[in-house]
Amino acid sequence: MGALHIKRMRTLLRVLFRTNAIDDRVRGILVANLYTKPGALTLGAANGVIAALIAASYSDIALIFHTAVLLSAIGILRVAMALALPRLVHRDTAWLERLYQLGAFSFCLVLGILGGMTIQFGLPGPAQMLIVCYAIGYASGMSSRNAGRPAIAIWGMVLAFAPICWALIMQPDLASQALAVAIVIAFLGMVTIAIQIFRTLRDSVSAAETSARLAEKMQVLARTDAVTGLLNRAGLNHFLVEHLASWRASSNVALFWLDLDKFKEVNDALGHQTGDRVLVEVAQRLRSQCKVDSVIGRFGGDEFVMACAVRDRREAETIALMLLGEISRPLRVDESRLEVACSMGIAIYPHDGQDVETLMQGADLALYHAKVNGRNQASFFDPFMTRDLVRRREIEAELRVALQRDELSIFFQPIVDLNTGRIRAFEALVRWFHPEKGELRPDEFIPVAEETGAIITLGNWITAQAARAAAQWPEDVTVAVNLSPLQIKAPGAALGILNALREARLPPHRLELEITETVLLDNSKQTDDFMAELSAAGVRFALDDFGTGYSSLGYINKYPFGKIKVDRSFVSGVNAGKKSEAIIRAVSEMASTLDMQIVAEGLETADQVNAVRDAGCTLGQGYYFSRAVPDYLAGMLLAQEREKFGLQQAAG
Structure with missing residues (x-):
């Protein structure tokens, strides 16, 4: 029991005389409450003034009257301070607290003295009861209102109760002395209440601050990128x-x-x-x-x-x-x-x-x-970018349903043997005939398909359609299909192409996949594996747009290309001339040594055909021979060619 009493005493002393950071913040809340909400203080002071003046009216003793007037003056001054000082709440909390303490302690002391005087000088019972009851009630209110700073509550009660208890103990009757003991017991109870309220308030403030810190931390985390530490x-x-x-x-x-x-x-x-x-x-x-x-x-x-x-x-x-x-x-x-x-x-x-x-x-x-x-x-x-985006988004949305509406078609442009004039292959080219906008150029929708990822579905469809058409041609005619980088990197790309060949019943060696140098720039293992798997199955590869990249010779050495397509800029571009012819001749000699075929693209005139043939190109492609045509016309071209060469052979 002794240890328990010592612990409680230490707790009381810490509450009265020692404070920590949380206690200081509780004190700040108290002071703000005191000066920003003066209603209770005004009501309590008004009751005190009325009680003091009424009690003084029961006596003609000047000291009692002067004490009542002093109490009234202190009460009025405290109300005036509470009404005039709200704007000072943001100043030094300790200064405002000392100002409040001075007023509170002065009021309690004068109140206690007035109560003791009514008892000591034998004022009538109603006057004594009025002051004593008001003092007890006022002090009880202090124990809760000022619980944020228990020292104010406890010392206020001590100053109010001590003179009254002393006067009661000095009375000869047992009832007065018993009342003094009761007041002391009530004082101890109110001290306990004040300390308990203080603890509750302190714990509440601590919990609120902890929650606020956690909320702030969570907000910071919610707005911060975990990898880089930047804002998200x-x-x-x-x-x-x-x-x-x-x-x-x-x-x-x-x-x-x-x-x-x-x-x-x-x-x-x-x-x-x-x-x-x-x-x-x-x-x-x-x-x-x-x-x-x-x-x-x-x-x-x-x-x-x-x-x-x-x-x-x-x-x-x-x-x-x-x-x-x-x-x-x-x-x-x-x-x-x-x-x-x-x-x-x-x-x-x-x-x-x-x-x-x-x-x-x-x-x-x-x-x-x-x-x-x-x-x-x-x-x-x-601003033009906005209009362009609207156009591209329209194409993107319409492209997704174009396949279902049969708006897309595959056209075939022949690749011709420059020595014999016979068709050796067809390049599959996609065409889009929109029911409202008419024919859309590939350079309008292919980039959109690549950016949105729709090129994977579109590319697989082109390969499947081209394989079905090629299966109806003579066995010595192949079909060439352009591949997008996204197609090659899509999961199961090689398997999808082999399945398309299997369903069309087209031998793998009759499919030629055209790949541009941009596909190879990444040095991706996916690209290597893709080409190795299909090459092992018999599919052929051609290097498209040769001469426009960075390291074509390295690619020729590394990958299983059987054909090189010289970019049309060397044939019909603004830079076509002696230098380009020399470049074509050098590439042709290299290809001949490596047992590779050379295709010249963009041929439009007989002079261009003769020039690239003389330079060593083996195959040619362009409007000079034919534009891209539907699959049934491609079949007719082959039939006419077979009939023509058949007649020539018969005549020979």
């Missing part, structure tokens, strides 16, 4: 909405939307951990190059957004070039040396949009055009 999409949107108003008051605002080029290949080849490290390095480079007032966020995947105030478009262009150069610097992750370029779209406030959403749309459109135009570059938003 939600955080970036919130920041831009909050700060655009402050930026717009002083200058223009440039919004840069960056997309890492071919980042997916990094993830696929080296793993997501390496990909994350690349993202972290890119984020650090963006931080190192951004202006002081910039905001940077990772918008998802391999996309980043940066916004900052700029003087004009020229400064935005300078920043864009600086960012492109910094990001494109080679970086090393473990033993891998990586080069990660990026495409960038830029929109500027207020020219390109009056709010964050419009600016984001503009930058996104500009980014889209930067990708379409070749990647690794920056593009500023222009």
Whole structure:
């Protein structure tokens, strides 16, 4: 029991004389409550003034009257302070607390003295009861109202009760002395209540602050990208909405939307951990190059957004070039040396949009055009991009149902032996005849199909249709089909082509897949495996648009190409001439040594045919021989050719 009493005493002393950070904040809440809500204080003081003046009216003793007047003056002054000082709540809490204590202790002391005097001087019972009851009630109210600072409540009760209890104990009758004991017992009970309320209030404040800190932490986490530490999409949107108003008051605002080029290949080849490290390095480079007032966020995947105030478009262009150069610097992750370029779209406030959403749309459109135009570059938003996007979205939506409506057709352009004039193959080309818009050019819808991923479905359909048509031709005639990079990288791409051949009953050696150098730039294992599997099955490959890439000779050496198609720019382009003829001749000699065929594209005149034949090309393709025709006309061309050569052989 002794240890329990000592512990309780220590708790009481700490509550009365020692405070910690939470106690100080509880005290601040109390002070704010005291000065901003003076209603209870006003009501209590008014009752005290009335009680004191009524009690004094029962006696002609001047000391009692003066004490009642003093109590009334203190009460009125406290009410005036409570009404006049709310604007000072934000000042020093300790100063306001001392001011409040002075008023409270003065009021309680004078009240206690007045109560003791009514008992000591033998005022009538009603007057004594009025003051004593008011004192007990007022002190009880203090124990709860001032519980945020128990010292005020306890010392206020001591000052109010002590004179009354002393006067009661000095009375000769037992009832008065018993009342003094009862007041002391009530005092102890109210002390316990005040301390308990203080603890409850302190725990509530502590819990509220903990919840607030957790909520703030969760909000920060919800707006932060876990990989790079930058703002995420939600955080970036919130920041831009909050700060655009402050930026717009002083200058223009440039919004840069960056997309890492071919980042997916990094993830696929080296793993997501390496990909994350690349993202972290890119984020650090963006931080190192951004202006002081910039905001940077990772918008998802391999996309980043940066916004900052700029003087004009020229400064935005300078920043864009600086960012492109910094990001494109080679970086090393473990033993891998990586080069990660990026495409960038830029929109500027207020020219390109009056709010964050419009600016984001503009930058996104500009980014889209930067990708379409070749990647690794920056593009500023222009209003025509919106019209172009609407057009592309229409094509995208209509392309998805075009196959179901039989709006797409396969046409075939012959590839002719330049020595004999006979058709050796047909290249399958897709045509779209829209019921309302008429024929749509391939360069209108093929890029859209590639960007949206629809090229995979479209490419598989083209291969299947071409294989069915070729199965009806003579066995020495092959069909060539162009492949998109997305088709090659799609899961099960090789298996899908072999299944199409099997269903059409077309031998694999009669299918020739034309691949451009852009497909091979990634040095992807998927591409290697795709070509190896189909080559082993008998499918042939041709290198398309030869001469427009970067390392064609390396590709010829590495991959199983049996045919090279010389780009039409060497035959009928503006640069066609002696140099191009020399290049064609050199390539032809190389192909002859490697037992490969050379196809000259874009032949339109007899002179061009003679020139490429003399240069060593073995096959030719172009309008000079025939435009692309439907499958039934392709069959007719073959039939006419067979009949013609049959007659020639018979005549010979």
